[in-house]
Amino acid sequence: MDHILTRDEVTVPENLVYSRTCLLTDNALSYCPGCGHGTAHRLIMETIEEMGLQADTIGVAPVGCSVLAYDFMDIDMQQAAHGRAPAVATGIKRLYPHKTVFTYQGDGDLAAIGTGETLHACNRGENIAIFFVNNGIYGMTGGQMAPTTLPGMKTATSPFGRDTASMGFPLKMTELIAQLPGTYYVTRQAVHTPAAVRKTKKAVEKAFQYQKLNKGLCFVEIVSNCNSGWKMTPLESNKWMEENMFPYFPLGDIKLPKP
Amino acid sequence: MKDIRLMKGNEAIAEGVIRAGCDGYFGYPITPQSEVLEYLMATNTEKRTGMVTLQAESEIASIHMVYGGAGAGKRVMTSSSSPGISLMQEGISFMAGTELPCLLLNVVRGGPGLGTIQPSQSDYFQAVKGGGHGDYKMIVLAPASVQEMYDFAKLGFELAFKHRIQVMVLSDGAIGQMMEKVELDEQLPRLTDEEIVKKYPWATTGKTPDRPRNIITSLDLNPVKQEIININLQKKFKHIEETEVRFERIECDDAEYLFVAYGSSARVCQKAVQLGRARGIKVGLLRPITLFPYPVEEVAKLAKQVKGMLAIEMSAGQMVEDVRLAVNGVVPVAHYGRLGGILPAPDEVIHELEKNFINK
Numbered sequence: 225m226d227h228i229l230t231r232d233e234v235t236v237p238e239n240l241v242y243s244r245t246c247l248l249t250d251n252a253l254s255y256c257p258g259c260g261h262g263t264a265h266r267l268i269m270e271t272i273e274e275m276g277l278q279a280d281t282i283g284v285a286p287v288g289c290s291v292l293a294y295d296f297m298d299i300d301m302q303q304a305a306h307g308r309a310p311a312v313a314t315g316i317k318r319l320y321p322h323k324t325v326f327t328y329q330g331d332g333d334l335a336a337i338g339t340g341e342t343l344h345a346c347n348r349g350e351n352i353a354i355f356f357v358n359n360g361i362y363g364m365t366g367g368q369m370a371p372t373t374l375p376g377m378k379t380a381t382s383p384f385g386r387d388t389a390s391m392g393f394p395l396k397m398t399e400l401i402a403q404l405p406g407t408y409y410v411t412r413q414a415v416h417t418p419a420a421v422r423k424t425k426k427a428v429e430k431a432f433q434y435q436k437l438n439k440g441l442c443f444v445e446i447v448s449n450c451n452s453g454w455k456m457t458p459l460e461s462n463k464w465m466e467e468n469m470f471p472y473f474p475l476g477d478i479k480l481p482k483p
Numbered sequence: 484m485k486d487i488r489l490m491k492g493n494e495a496i497a498e499g500v501i502r503a504g505c506d507g508y509f510g511y512p513i514t515p516q517s518e519v520l521e522y523l524m525a526t527n528t529e530k531r532t533g534m535v536t537l538q539a540e541s542e543i544a545s546i547h548m549v550y551g552g553a554g555a556g557k558r559v560m561t562s563s564s565s566p567g568i569s570l571m572q573e574g575i576s577f578m579a580g581t582e583l584p585c586l587l588l589n590v591v592r593g594g595p596g597l598g599t600i601q602p603s604q605s606d607y608f609q610a611v612k613g614g615g616h617g618d619y620k621m622i623v624l625a626p627a628s629v630q631e632m633y634d635f636a637k638l639g640f641e642l643a644f645k646h647r648i649q650v651m652v653l654s655d656g657a658i659g660q661m662m663e664k665v666e667l668d669e670q671l672p673r674l675t676d677e678e679i680v681k682k683y684p685w686a687t688t689g690k691t692p693d694r695p696r697n698i699i700t701s702l703d704l705n706p707v708k709q710e711i712i713n714i715n716l717q718k719k720f721k722h723i724e725e726t727e728v729r730f731e732r733i734e735c736d737d738a739e740y741l742f743v744a745y746g747s748s749a750r751v752c753q754k755a756v757q758l759g760r761a762r763g764i765k766v767g768l769l770r771p772i773t774l775f776p777y778p779v780e781e782v783a784k785l786a787k788q789v790k791g792m793l794a795i796e797m798s799a800g801q802m803v804e805d806v807r808l809a810v811n812g813v814v815p816v817a818h819y820g821r822l823g824g825i826l827p828a829p830d831e832v833i834h835e836l837e838k839n840f841i842n843k
């Protein structure tokens with residue numbers, strides 16, 4: 225090898241194959257390295273940019289690790305109380321029926337404290353999109369048991385593993401809301417491999433496209449890792465997710481629009 | 484020609500918000516205020532002015548829908564009665580933290596718990612001292628007639644947007660349910676989306692290239708910044724205390740004794756003033772219209788004039804604490820209250836005045 229390319233020699237326009245969407249701000253992401261939240265943010269913002277929806281979109285951030293989503297997404301946003309994002313989004317969308325409105329929520333936010341708001345927003349067929357990042361744990365508060373924590377899984381509040389006899393079963397919110405006539409498009413995806421990322425991107429695009437049809441709520445679950453909460457390396461966590469989370473939360477479309 | 488109608492208090496405020504150009508109502512039924520939602524649905528607000536009326540799945544959802552609408556610059560409201568208002572405290576606190584304007588109506592019923600569906604004034608502390616978590620205040624308006632139920636819709640929205648604050652109309656089951664004549668005024672137009680963008684540059688109406696993104700949040704993890712946010716909130720409340728006090732003086736000029744009462748209790752006291760005066764007792768009534776900000780100066784002024792004050796409330800003694808703070812020991816202050824949904828009678832009130840101050 226005679227010459228090692230310098231950084232400046234590599235980063236020239238003709239070598240550019242990909243760049244960060246301009247709708248992600250320059251603020252450093254607050255997520256742990258390896259966490260899926262960042263990729264999920266990126267896909268949503270890329271789609272908004274590509275569809276030219278920035279001036280049209282109002283996002284709702286949850287309480288959870290993504291509480292600061294508005295620091296990273298360069299669009300108008302409201303931060304909702306824990307679990308209430310679908311109600312907040314309902315208030316916005318009903319008063320601005322032509323705008324694009326979405327929520328971004330974790331599993332504790334959406335499937336525990338906000339179960340009621342989620343179910344009823346789905347049941348009313350609110351014309352919004354819900355992006356649901358399911359990592360089977362309460363990441364933000366330090367790794368406690370979530371409604372989606374798998375049986376036997378150890379967390380800070382299930383230190384001997386989730387005992388379904390006393391702690392109940394992981395809640396499949398996505399299957400639950402797919403049964404409601406108010407939902408239009410319901411899918412479960414992941415962001416741990418390039419192939420999964422491409423599929424999720426398609427799902428995000430559909431969720432935004434379908435919103436314009438006013439035919440009901442679009443729901444995209446993203447099964448994701450919480451390497452910190454699971455106490456694993458990012459690689460281990462993705463492997464663990466494939467082996468343990470996907471069998472319980474199988475990936476794929478759950479409800480597709482009727483042709 | 485004046486538009487005068489015979490209406491229930493709850494119907495009057497519903498008509499009032501429509502005419503005040505309200506954009507959205509989100510609520511959940513509860514006695515004694517379900518007529519508000521029923522009236523809005525029956526009048527078909529969507530058709531009449533384009534106003535959205537939505538029955539939510541709970542009071543929690545209602546208040547967070549209000550949060551969403553308010554955060555996008557719309558004139559939005561909810562209404563409930565005591566147990567429902569308790570459920571809304573989370574959302575109200577979030578609106579206080581984000582300084583979002585809205586109109587809230589509490590048609591108070593007796594508590595604690597499920598209590599009773601009869602009128603009460605036992606939610607004074609909750610309304611006036613904060614209610615939810617954190618250091619905050621709302622503007623609290625206390626209507627004493629069906630006309631004021633109507634008038635405070637428009638006034639409430641004006642104050643809410645003037646100060647970016649939550650305005651609560653603190654009514655009670657009697658004012659909500661009774662019928663009186665009401666003079667209605669003209670329909671105000673609802674603001675267009677373009678007007679909202681111009682008038683409320685902070686609202687999340689969609690980020691356009693000409694401005695940075697708008698964010699509605701009450702979170703700041705930096706304690707130094709969070710303290711500044713709180714200090715600024717307190718400045719706003721102070722400014723409101725200095726500029727928005729409202730009250731009514733009834734026969735106060737020559738009064739030797741004073742009733743202090745708001746809402747239904749003030750109506751009872753108004754009659755008691757007549758009864759007392761017929762018996763030769765020089766008694767007047769101070770009726771606070773804003774409970775926050777409280778008419779502190781007026782009470783203090785009257786304390787230098789009268790020999791005693793009697794706070795009449797349908798509670799075990801809540802507002803009387805504010806009377807005592809304002810009087811600061813200058814004259815004796817007594818309290819008389821009926822509980823559990825019972826309204827005091829005018830002669831009962833006069834009897835209490837005599838017992839406490841005159842026949843001593």
Ligand SMILES: Cc1ncc(C[n+]2csc(CCOP(=O)(O)OP(=O)(O)O)c2C)c(N)n1
Pocket residue numbers: 287288289290306329330331332333334357359361362363364365370450
């Ligand atoms: C009313 C209320 N209860 C509890 C909390 C504490 N809390 C903050 S985030 C959180 C769980 C978040 O978990 P999840 O929604 O799964 O998001 P993640 O951090 O895993 O992405 C909890 C319990 C809160 N902020 N508000």
Ligand code: SF4
Pocket residue numbers: 254255256258259260261289359363364449450451452453
């Ligand atoms: S705690 Fe978990 S969910 Fe939160 S940022 Fe870290 S890895 Fe992601």
Ligand SMILES: [Mg+2]
Pocket residue numbers: 330331332357358359360361362363370
């Ligand atoms: Mg989680």
